[in-house]
Amino acid sequence: MAKSFERLKGELARSYPALSPQLQRIASYALEHPQDMALDTVATLARGAGVQPSAMVRFAQALGYEGFSDLQRVFRGRLVERSNHAPGLHNYRERVAAFQADQARSGPQGVLAQFVADGMAALERLPGQxxxxxxxxxxxxxxxxxxxxxxxxxxxxxxxxxxxxxxxxxxxxxxxxxxxxxxxxxxxxxxxxxxxxxxxxxxxxxxxxxxxxxxxxxxxxxxxxxxxxxxxxxxxxxxxxxxxxxxxxxxxxxxxxxxxxxxxxxxxxxxxxxx
Amino acid sequence: MAKSFERLKGELARSYPALSPQLQRIASYALEHPQDMALDTVATLARGAGVQPSAMVRFAQALGYEGFSDLQRVFRGRLVERSNHAPGLHNYRERVAAFQADQARSGPQGVLAQFVADGMAALERLPGQxxxxxxxxxxxxxxxxxxxxxxxxxxxxxxxxxxxxxxxxxxxxxxxxxxxxxxxxxxxxxxxxxxxxxxxxxxxxxxxxxxxxxxxxxxxxxxxxxxxxxxxxxxxxxxxxxxxxxxxxxxxxxxxxxxxxxxxxxxxxxxxxxx
DNA sequence: ACCTTTTAAGAATAAATGTTCCATCGGCGG
DNA sequence: CCGCCGATGGAACATTTATTCTTAAAAGGT
CATH class of the missing domain: 3.40.50.10490 (Glucose-6-phosphate isomerase like protein; domain 1)
Structure with a gap:
C-alpha cells in the first residue's frame, strides 16, 4: 500500500515497450503529472494527455487495474503519503514501523511501543506546525x-x-x-x-x-x-x-x-x- | 492560493462560535481529517462526521464557498502544496541539504528544531532502555x-x-x-x-x-x-x-x-x- | 491488394456525485 | 398555547463521471 506507487512505476517501466503508442503516451503523461493523476477527472486528464477518456480506462485495465478509479487510488495514496512526510526533517516512519513490528503488540511493552511511535510522529510534525x-x-x-x-x-x-x-x-x-x-x-x-x-x-x-x-x-x-x-x-x-x-x-x-x-x-x- | 488553507483555518476559527452545532461538528471534523476532506466524497465525509451530505454543502456555503467542490479545492490545494514541500524521496541529497539548513537555522526556530531532534532520539532509545x-x-x-x-x-x-x-x-x-x-x-x-x-x-x-x-x-x-x-x-x-x-x-x-x-x-x- | 488483427475514436450508458428542495423538528417569543 | 424561525434530515434532481460499446481506421502479414 505504501509502496504501491513505486511498484506501479516498476510495473510500468517493464511493460512500457509492449504498450500501444497511445498507452505509452498516457504512461509518460501519468508519470510526469502524478498530482493531476491523483486529483483530476478522466476527461480532464485525457484532454491533458491528448487522448480520449476511454483510452485512460484502457490504460488502467492494461495495467491490471479494474478501472481508472482503481488506478487513481494509487496516485492518491502517494499524495497523502508524501504529505504526511512533509514537515519532517527525517523520515522516521519506516523505522517506527519496523520497530513496532519487532515489539510485542500487546501488554505493557506494546503500550510503550505505541506511545513512543505516537510521540515520535507528533514530534516530527511539530516544527511544521x-x-x-x-x-x-x-x-x-x-x-x-x-x-x-x-x-x-x-x-x-x-x-x-x-x-x-x-x-x-x-x-x-x-x-x-x-x-x-x-x-x-x-x-x-x-x-x-x-x-x-x-x-x-x-x-x-x-x-x-x-x-x-x-x-x-x-x-x-x-x-x-x-x-x-x-x-x-x-x-x-x-x-x-x-x-x-x-x-x-x-x-x-x-x-x-x-x-x-x-x-x-x-x-x-x-x-x-x-x- | 498557497496560503488559502491557512486562511480557511483562520476564517473558521473566527466564525466558529456563530455556527450551528452541526456545522461546528463538521468544522472540527474537517480540521481533524484534512486529508479525507481532500479526497473523499461528500457522502463518505458526511458519514464520517455523522451528518447528512446536505449539511456538508451548507457548511461550505456558510463559509462563503459556492458549494462543497469549491471548498474541497482548498483541501486539495493544501495536499499538493505539502506534497511538493516533501523532501524528494528518491533524492537523498536534497533531504540532507534541507536537514542541514534547518540545523543551521538559528534563533527560536533553530532551538525548536534541536529540541525536536533530541526528543526524537530520546524516544527512539526509550523502548530499549x-x-x-x-x-x-x-x-x-x-x-x-x-x-x-x-x-x-x-x-x-x-x-x-x-x-x-x-x-x-x-x-x-x-x-x-x-x-x-x-x-x-x-x-x-x-x-x-x-x-x-x-x-x-x-x-x-x-x-x-x-x-x-x-x-x-x-x-x-x-x-x-x-x-x-x-x-x-x-x-x-x-x-x-x-x-x-x-x-x-x-x-x-x-x-x-x-x-x-x-x-x-x-x-x-x-x-x-x-x- | 486483400484480409486479419490490433488500435483509436466517439457516442451511448449507467453509476455516482454534488446540489437543491421541502417537510419536519425544536426552541423561543408573543 | 400558538405561530415563527432557524436548523436538520432525507429524498429528489440534475449534473458530472467513469465505463462500455460500436464503428472506423490503421497496421501487418500473406
Missing amino acids: VSAADLAAAVRILAGARTIYTLGHRRSFTVAYYLAYGLTQLDLNAQLLDSMAGMLRDKAELIGPKDALVVMSFKNYTQEVIEVAQTCHARKVPVIAMTDNALSPLARHARVCFQIEEKASKFFGQLAAPVCFAQALVVAVGEQIEK | VSAADLAAAVRILAGARTIYTLGHRRSFTVAYYLAYGLTQLDLNAQLLDSMAGMLRDKAELIGPKDALVVMSFKNYTQEVIEVAQTCHARKVPVIAMTDNALSPLARHARVCFQIEEKASKFFGQLAAPVCFAQALVVAVGEQIEK
Missing part, C-alpha cells in the same frame, strides 16, 4: 514581560508547571497560576498589560481556564495560547496561538510534543534575554 | 497498590504530577507528594508496604527526594524509581528502577522521553486492572 513569526512573537513577549503567568489544568498542568519552572530557572519572574483555594480568578485579575499569560488547554477544554484567558485578553494582557486546534475556544482569546496537534492513534492526548515545545520555548527565551 | 520484566513488575505493583504516591521535584515534578493525574483518571487512589509547608517527610511516613511510591529524580538529584525513597524502601514500601543513570542514588533505594537517558546534545535534560514513558505506564496499568 509552529510558524516562525508566532514563535518569534511569543519569545519577544515573554522576554519583555514583567511577570509571566502560566496556566493549565488537568493534563495541561504538566506543561504549565514546566514552563513556570523553566522560566524561573532563567531568573525570570514566572508564576504558576493554580486554582488552589479557589483563588484562580482573583489571582488572574492582578495580571496587567505589562505581564504575560501563557495558557494551555487541550480538549476537553477546561472552562475555567478559558474564562481566564478571555478576561485577560480583553484586558490587553498579552496572552500566548497552546492548544490543539484552530477551533479551540482558546484560539480566540490569545494574541499568539500555537496549535499543536496531539492526536494519538489509539490513546488519549500525547504530551510529548507540548512538553518538547515548552522546553524549546524556554530555551529560546533564554537566548533572547542574553542579548 | 526499559526491560520487559521491570515494566511488568512496575505495572503489577501499581495495579495492586492501596494508594500510589508519586514524588519528584523541580524538573521531575512535571512527570510526578502527570503520573498522579493519569492514575487518578483510572480511578486509582493516587497522591502527589509535594513539599508544601515542609510536610513532605511527615507525609512520607504514612506510606506503608501495601502502598506504592513512584519517585523520580534526574541529576542534579534532589537530596530530599532521595531520602524519602531511602526511608520508604527501608520500610518495605514498594518503590519504583525513574532516573537517568544506574549510578543514581535513587537506584539503590528502589525495588524497580527505570533508567531513562535524558541526555541532550546541547541543552539541559529532555523531558519528552520521561513524560512519554509515564503516559505509557499509566495506560499499561489501566489495561492491567481491567482484567
Whole structure:
C-alpha cells in the first residue's frame, strides 16, 4: 500500500515497450503529472494527455487495474503519503514501523511501543506546525514581560508547571497560576498589560481556564495560547496561538510534543534575554 | 492560493462560535481529517462526521464557498502544496541539504528544531532502555497498590504530577507528594508496604527526594524509581528502577522521553486492572 | 491488394456525485 | 398555547463521471 506507487512505476517501466503508442503516451503523461493523476477527472486528464477518456480506462485495465478509479487510488495514496512526510526533517516512519513490528503488540511493552511511535510522529510534525513569526512573537513577549503567568489544568498542568519552572530557572519572574483555594480568578485579575499569560488547554477544554484567558485578553494582557486546534475556544482569546496537534492513534492526548515545545520555548527565551 | 488553507483555518476559527452545532461538528471534523476532506466524497465525509451530505454543502456555503467542490479545492490545494514541500524521496541529497539548513537555522526556530531532534532520539532509545520484566513488575505493583504516591521535584515534578493525574483518571487512589509547608517527610511516613511510591529524580538529584525513597524502601514500601543513570542514588533505594537517558546534545535534560514513558505506564496499568 | 488483427475514436450508458428542495423538528417569543 | 424561525434530515434532481460499446481506421502479414 505504501509502496504501491513505486511498484506501479516498476510495473510500468517493464511493460512500457509492449504498450500501444497511445498507452505509452498516457504512461509518460501519468508519470510526469502524478498530482493531476491523483486529483483530476478522466476527461480532464485525457484532454491533458491528448487522448480520449476511454483510452485512460484502457490504460488502467492494461495495467491490471479494474478501472481508472482503481488506478487513481494509487496516485492518491502517494499524495497523502508524501504529505504526511512533509514537515519532517527525517523520515522516521519506516523505522517506527519496523520497530513496532519487532515489539510485542500487546501488554505493557506494546503500550510503550505505541506511545513512543505516537510521540515520535507528533514530534516530527511539530516544527511544521509552529510558524516562525508566532514563535518569534511569543519569545519577544515573554522576554519583555514583567511577570509571566502560566496556566493549565488537568493534563495541561504538566506543561504549565514546566514552563513556570523553566522560566524561573532563567531568573525570570514566572508564576504558576493554580486554582488552589479557589483563588484562580482573583489571582488572574492582578495580571496587567505589562505581564504575560501563557495558557494551555487541550480538549476537553477546561472552562475555567478559558474564562481566564478571555478576561485577560480583553484586558490587553498579552496572552500566548497552546492548544490543539484552530477551533479551540482558546484560539480566540490569545494574541499568539500555537496549535499543536496531539492526536494519538489509539490513546488519549500525547504530551510529548507540548512538553518538547515548552522546553524549546524556554530555551529560546533564554537566548533572547542574553542579548 | 498557497496560503488559502491557512486562511480557511483562520476564517473558521473566527466564525466558529456563530455556527450551528452541526456545522461546528463538521468544522472540527474537517480540521481533524484534512486529508479525507481532500479526497473523499461528500457522502463518505458526511458519514464520517455523522451528518447528512446536505449539511456538508451548507457548511461550505456558510463559509462563503459556492458549494462543497469549491471548498474541497482548498483541501486539495493544501495536499499538493505539502506534497511538493516533501523532501524528494528518491533524492537523498536534497533531504540532507534541507536537514542541514534547518540545523543551521538559528534563533527560536533553530532551538525548536534541536529540541525536536533530541526528543526524537530520546524516544527512539526509550523502548530499549526499559526491560520487559521491570515494566511488568512496575505495572503489577501499581495495579495492586492501596494508594500510589508519586514524588519528584523541580524538573521531575512535571512527570510526578502527570503520573498522579493519569492514575487518578483510572480511578486509582493516587497522591502527589509535594513539599508544601515542609510536610513532605511527615507525609512520607504514612506510606506503608501495601502502598506504592513512584519517585523520580534526574541529576542534579534532589537530596530530599532521595531520602524519602531511602526511608520508604527501608520500610518495605514498594518503590519504583525513574532516573537517568544506574549510578543514581535513587537506584539503590528502589525495588524497580527505570533508567531513562535524558541526555541532550546541547541543552539541559529532555523531558519528552520521561513524560512519554509515564503516559505509557499509566495506560499499561489501566489495561492491567481491567482484567 | 486483400484480409486479419490490433488500435483509436466517439457516442451511448449507467453509476455516482454534488446540489437543491421541502417537510419536519425544536426552541423561543408573543 | 400558538405561530415563527432557524436548523436538520432525507429524498429528489440534475449534473458530472467513469465505463462500455460500436464503428472506423490503421497496421501487418500473406
